[in-house]
Amino acid sequence: MSAMKRRSHRTASDNRRRGGVGGAPATLLFVCLLIALVLGLARRALAEPITIRVAGGVVPGVMTPVVMELKQQLTHYGKSYVTEVSYFRGSSPQIQALAAKQLDLGYLAFGSFPSAILNAKLDLEIVADFIQEGPEGHFSAVRAVRADSGITKVEDLRGKRIGIIAFGTGNDLGNRAMLKRHGLEFGKDYTMVEVQPPNMGAMLREGKIDLAWLTTPFWFIEERKGGLRKLFDGVDAMGPTQVLVMVGRKEFLAANKAAVQDFFEDYLRGLRYALDPKNREELLELVSRLGKRPKEAFASWVFTKRDYYRDRDGIPNIKALQANIDLLTEVGLIKTKFDVSRYVNLSYIKEAAGRLGKP
Secondary structure (H helix, E strand, C coil), X not given: CCHHXXXXXXXXXXXXXXXXXXXXXXXXXXXXXXXXHHHHHHHHHCCCCEEEEEEECCCCXXXXXXXXXXXXXXCCECCCEEEEEEECCCCHHHHHHHHCCCCCEEEEECCHHHHHHHCCCCCEEEEEEEEEECHHHCCCCEEEEECCCCCCCHHHHCCCXXXXXXXXXXXXXXXXXXXXXXXXXXXXXXXEEECCHHHHHHHHHCCCCCEEEECCCHHHHHHHHCCEEEEEEHHHHHCCEEEEEEEEEHHHHHHCHHHHHHHHHHHHHHHHHHHCHHHHHHHHHHHXXXXXXXXXXXXXXXXXXXXXXXXXXXXXXXXXXXXXXXXXXXXXXXXXXXXXXXXXXXHHHXXXXXXXXXX
16 A cells, blocks of 8 residues: 555544544534434423513403403413413502512503602503593593582582592592692692592492592492492593503513513403404403402493493503693692603504404
């Protein structure tokens, strides 16, 4: 064998021993890499879905618990995300939960959202509509008095006790704005009493408060009993009102974009399903179960014009929201001008609507 042939033979042998091209070690390395890739893909496929902690509340005013029960509409649930729904009495307690990062998506009122930004210094975004008062003649929360109370105008509330669900909530701030326009100052001319929504009617009838805030379904329950009278409602107090908006922690949204997008697609699909008249009987059964009241308590109003307005594309009325906030500024309940447009991110809900098409 010539020297050149011997050198070529040794080089090929050395390559095989050292894992060169075509050698067994190279094949083994390739197999190991392939196994690692398959295992990595498997781990990704089997990864735990993201848990999204969502605020719930009184059903059906708060629709989140209702939509999350419509599992047949939630095509991404259990795959890219799951939800953990917690009950909150009104919007202001959610600010603490959002600040403590115990809540990812909540619903805040037109008054509590500026407070969350200006006072609590939270980094939040408005991501969707929740409920509105005023559009198309839909329901507006009633401020009721006893028919025999002698209270016939707002000025008659001087020295009286006003029922609210919690300080800082939309009903609290709406009441303050209305009373201030009629010359009554909080802490001087009247007092506020925190009352859970189901107890408002009883507290009013027992004389423990003089003005009750009655949302759905409680106004309709008390109206059937008789003996109460509407003094004013939310639209009287604030005009067309973006009562609640869905908000999210900016940090959480940015870190979990894909799962959040899937959530909003499912949420909007479920909301549209709930608002479709052909599904009303099924939804009455569900609302009755979640609300722990007989179906008859909801049948005359839920998901009709006697209910709150909910946008079927999930788009909030930002113009109305800005006007509501400006009114609070005018009457001194917010101390500085607040530009709400700086905190609006509707990309998730618009993408969801785009995926689903027109309702």
